[in-house]
Amino acid sequence: MDDRIKRHAEVLVDWSARIEAGDDVVLAVSPGAHELAVATAELLGERGANLVTTRSSGEIARAYLSAHDDEFDADPAHELALYENADAYLSLGGGHNTSATADVPAERRQAHAKAREGVREARMDTDWVSTVHPTRSLAQQAGMAYEEYQEFVYDAVLRDxxxxxxxxxxxxxxxxxxxxxxxxxxxxxxxxxxxxxxxxxxxxxxxxxxxxxxxxxxxxxxxxxxxxxxxxxxxxxxxxxxxxxxxxxxxxxxxxxxxxxxxxxxxxxxxxxxxxxxxxxxxxxxxxxxxxxxxxxxxxxxxxxxxxxxxxxxxxxxxxxxxxxxxxxxxxxxxxxxxxxxxxxxxxxxxxxxxxxxxxxxxx
Structure with missing residues (x-):
């Protein structure tokens, strides 16, 4: 594994989220962020945290929202409970397609967001941190070669x-x-x-x-x-x-x-x-x-x-x-x-x- 990925995980866990033994952590992993998730999970284990991992995918979100009508249940209890009982929420971005949900009707997207206001508040009441792993889709969106984009990301993340x-x-x-x-x-x-x-x-x-x-x-x-x-x-x-x-x-x-x-x-x-x-x-x-x-x-x-x-x-x-x-x-x-x-x-x-x-x- 690239040593920069391990250093990225260390900054995330120790500097950013300040994870301690016994912390209940939700780790949301995008499809392209697998290596960063592995490095992060190892550190969470070393710190003695309790880990639950979820998958965060634009394609999954599109499939769900496109098939649903506009009547979403407000703050589903199982989702709300996950964040209400979490100490930290770590989001690792890096999907396959940055425009995966482009054709989801705006009204449906708005209805879904409004129905989850309580979920969103519970998630934001945790020690949440959002980061991204450099992927080819993000490099393409940035108009950069993949290796060039990796350098860019780590220059921004691995700071004093x-x-x-x-x-x-x-x-x-x-x-x-x-x-x-x-x-x-x-x-x-x-x-x-x-x-x-x-x-x-x-x-x-x-x-x-x-x-x-x-x-x-x-x-x-x-x-x-x-x-x-x-x-x-x-x-x-x-x-x-x-x-x-x-x-x-x-x-x-x-x-x-x-x-x-x-x-x-x-x-x-x-x-x-x-x-x-x-x-x-x-x-x-x-x-x-x-x-x-x-x-x-x-x-x-x-x-x-x-x-x-x-x-x-x-x-x-x-x-x-x-x-x-x-x-x-x-x-x-x-x-x-x-x-x-x-x-x-x-x-x-x-x-x-x-x-x-x-x-x-x-x-x-």
């Missing part, structure tokens, strides 16, 4: 996370102390309130309320959004490529939307529920080990020189105690490249210009 966490604390402090964020570029002028929100230093460990590996972003939960924003990074959403999305906000809600390709996908997202028309997240990418776009949100949203906004659900970690954030059955990230002709302001002070933070060389 302690050092990056220290740098990201600078941005967290700025957001925690701020009241308003403004994002400005050639086709964007968007203002968001962040007062009384707590930013998360997402350095790939549940100890920091961070649940992605790789990670490398600082995020918060904005509200009161006003203005216009354009997202120039192409993305695959529900199996369909979406390009050049534009959103116009008024009083915190999307009032107009468009896209250069598959605008109907964005419309379907917005129609999921009332919360889907509001932002649940403002994220600032800071992982410079990710040096190109790959059409995979797990990597692209963490890339330095990017800012992303998510329609839908806000994370509890950003909210004051006893205060609920934006609620929705969806959380869909959209990314904009801020490497040129752009600036990010907090309370009128520019903290990032053309992708460079004010403490970095090259900031002007």
């Amino acid at each position: 996370w302690d050092s990056l966490a220290d740098e990201m604390d600078r941005m967290k402090d700025l957001l925690d102390e701020g009241s308003e964020v403004r994002l400005v570029s050639a086709n964007t002028d968007l203002t968001m309130s962040i007062d009384e929100r707590t930013a998360v230093n997402s350095c790939a460990t549940v100890a920091y309320d961070s649940h992605n590996l790789p990670s490398g972003e600082v995020f918060t939960a904005p509200y009161g959004t006003t203005g216009h924003v354009e997202f120039d990074v192409p993305m695959t959403i529900h199996g369909k490529r979406v390009r050049d999305v534009s959103l116009t906000f008024e009083d915190g809600e999307v009032i107009e939307y468009d896209a250069g390709q598959n605008a109907d996908v964005i419309g379907d997202v917005l129609d999921t529920d009332a919360g889907a028309r509001r932002l649940g997240e403002l994220g600032i990418g800071m992982n410079r080990g990710i040096d190109r776009f790959t059409d995979n949100i797990l990597f692209d949203e963490k890339m330095g020189d990017t800012v992303h906004l998510a329609l839908g659900r806000a994370y509890d970690a950003n909210m004051p105690d006893g205060v609920a954030g934006n609620d929705s059955a969806v959380h869909v990230d959209l990314i904009t490249d801020v490497s040129e002709d752009s600036r990010l302001e907090i309370d009128g002070e520019t903290v990032q210009r053309n992708g460079r933070f004010r403490w970095e060389e090259g900031f002007e």
